[in-house]
Amino acid sequence: MSESNYNQQALLEMDARHRxxxxxSLSGFKSANLIGTIDKNGRSxxxxxxxxxxxxxxxxxxxxxxxxxxxxxxxLENIVETGCFTIxxxxxxxxxxxxxxxxxxTKEESEFDKVDLAPYWxxxxxxxxxxxxxxxxxxELVEHHLVKANDTVMVIGEVKHxxxxxxAVMPDGYVDIESLDLIALSGLDSYHVTxxxxxxxxxxxxxxxxxxxxxxxxxxxxEFSKKRMKDR
Amino acid sequence: MSESNYNQQALLEMDARHRxxxxxSLSGFKSANLIGTIDKNGRSxxxxxxxxxxxxxxxxxxxxxxxxxxxxxxxLENIVETGCFTIxxxxxxxxxxxxxxxxxxTKEESEFDKVDLAPYWxxxxxxxxxxxxxxxxxxELVEHHLVKANDTVMVIGEVKHxxxxxxAVMPDGYVDIESLDLIALSGLDSYHVTxxxxxxxxxxxxxxxxxxxxxxxxxxxxEFSKKRMKDR
Numbered sequence: 001m002s003e004s005n006y007n008q009q010a011l012l013e014m015d016a017r018h019r020x021x022x023x024x025s026l027s028g029f030k031s032a033n034l035i036g037t038i039d040k041n042g043r044s045x046x047x048x049x050x051x052x053x054x055x056x057x058x059x060x061x062x063x064x065x066x067x068x069x070x071x072x073x074x075x076l077e078n079i080v081e082t083g084c085f086t087i088x089x090x091x092x093x094x095x096x097x098x099x100x101x102x103x104x105x106t107k108e109e110s111e112f113d114k115v116d117l118a119p120y121w122x123x124x125x126x127x128x129x130x131x132x133x134x135x136x137x138x139x140e141l142v143e144h145h146l147v148k149a150n151d152t153v154m155v156i157g158e159v160k161h162x163x164x165x166x167x168a169v170m171p172d173g174y175v176d177i178e179s180l181d182l183i184a185l186s187g188l189d190s191y192h193v194t195x196x197x198x199x200x201x202x203x204x205x206x207x208x209x210x211x212x213x214x215x216x217x218x219x220x221x222x223e224f225s226k227k228r229m230k231d232r
Numbered sequence: 233m234s235e236s237n238y239n240q241q242a243l244l245e246m247d248a249r250h251r252x253x254x255x256x257s258l259s260g261f262k263s264a265n266l267i268g269t270i271d272k273n274g275r276s277x278x279x280x281x282x283x284x285x286x287x288x289x290x291x292x293x294x295x296x297x298x299x300x301x302x303x304x305x306x307x308l309e310n311i312v313e314t315g316c317f318t319i320x321x322x323x324x325x326x327x328x329x330x331x332x333x334x335x336x337x338t339k340e341e342s343e344f345d346k347v348d349l350a351p352y353w354x355x356x357x358x359x360x361x362x363x364x365x366x367x368x369x370x371x372e373l374v375e376h377h378l379v380k381a382n383d384t385v386m387v388i389g390e391v392k393h394x395x396x397x398x399x400a401v402m403p404d405g406y407v408d409i410e411s412l413d414l415i416a417l418s419g420l421d422s423y424h425v426t427x428x429x430x431x432x433x434x435x436x437x438x439x440x441x442x443x444x445x446x447x448x449x450x451x452x453x454x455e456f457s458k459k460r461m462k463d464r
Contacts (some may be wrong), residue, residue: 028284192416
């Protein structure tokens with residue numbers, strides 16, 4: 001198999017769009033999520049992002065990258081204004097509409113209307129969720145870090161509310177997101193469904209990892225197991 | 233479909249391992265990569281991470297989250313010491329070995345030896361690549377940000393070297409990582425292969441997005457197209 005090699009010079013001299021597609025592909029598969037926000041005048045905003053990542057479970061923290069000079073700045077401005085935002089999952093059924101939210105709509109236009117997704121309000125949480133998303137996460141802003149190298153911003157929030165289908169939560173806590181038909185992204189524009197190979201055991205130095213059942217580490221969930229059996 | 237709702241209190245009172253599995257599942261599908269580093273004494277380290285994300289294409293920037301109090305701290309220490317690291321893709325063939333690198337080996341033990349992956353050196357780049365990885369990226373540290381909320385560190389590097397199979401690079405720059413059998417992760421331990429649904433066009437406000445060919449936006453690559461045809 002023939003290999004391409006690029007040094008720094010070759011990367012910098014590349015056509016800008018070609019480079020954008022290439023570099024955006026390098027990190028591997030990405031999550032697809034919709035960030036829901038509202039400004040102080042009550043105008044809502046919805047934006048697909050491929051950079052949501054896990055920062056920690058205790059406290060529960062998720063973050064994403066806000067790009068410079070893009071439509072996502074509405075998202076960032078709203079989050080700084082209101083201190084909160086929502087993260088909503090993207091599945092096969094809403095992939096096209098979700099991608100469409102990346103068009104450069106004006107601040108007066110709500111992507112909810114433009115792409116025909118329904119804003120959904122939960123209790124008194126002040127940012128809009130996406131009705132069609134199976135996983136709905138409400139977060140409060142805890143930190144944002146300016147990346148000086150290119151003026152992007154890493155936004156980090158703490159989970160204050162979570163809704164998801166009960167059937168997707170395995171007894172050990174793992175959420176079977178494949179069963180919810182969630183999408184994986186690659187590059188700037190490629191959408192993928194997935195097929196599980198296996199779940200793997202917690203790695204230890206003197207033992208090779210081994211496959212778990214879909215339900216996870218069965219040794220860790222006696223009480224959940226009993227509950228589940230009873231429920232059936 | 234029955235929905236589970238969790239408020240902040242419910243999340244904080246949850247069993248710690250159950251919460252870790254649940255929260256780690258929420259961001260959606262994740263990339264799988266191996267971070268290669270070396271310390272000033274020449275001892276190499278290799279660590280699987282699921283948090284590599286794209287920060288920008290110009291300059292080309294990738295980043296990942298280093299967890300607190302974990303084996304990955306060897307990785308962070310080495311990066312700060314030497315100023316560089318590598319990111320290497322994980323495909324189906326090396327998924328088990330890659331997962332095994334997450335075991336808590338001592339600093340004297342090299343994960344390369346322990347999981348039987350081969351360190352690979354390119355030109356004078358001072359950190360080890362993974363021979364078995366189809367995408368090999370060499371980066372210099374540009375910034376790292378401490379996340380005060382949980383003592384994790386966001387590490388950001390600039391791409392200085394890139395190797396990948398030429399056949400996987402589409403004429404418009406998109407890399408067909410699915411053709412390289414790269415793995416997507418979910419939760420802490422689930423490994424998935426993917427199947428492309430479609431690539432979607434660049435979104436514009438007054439036009440619904442539409443599917444592209446696998447090769448991408450054909451209007452954008454006349455010269456690459458000609459070259460490719462000639463090569464065949």
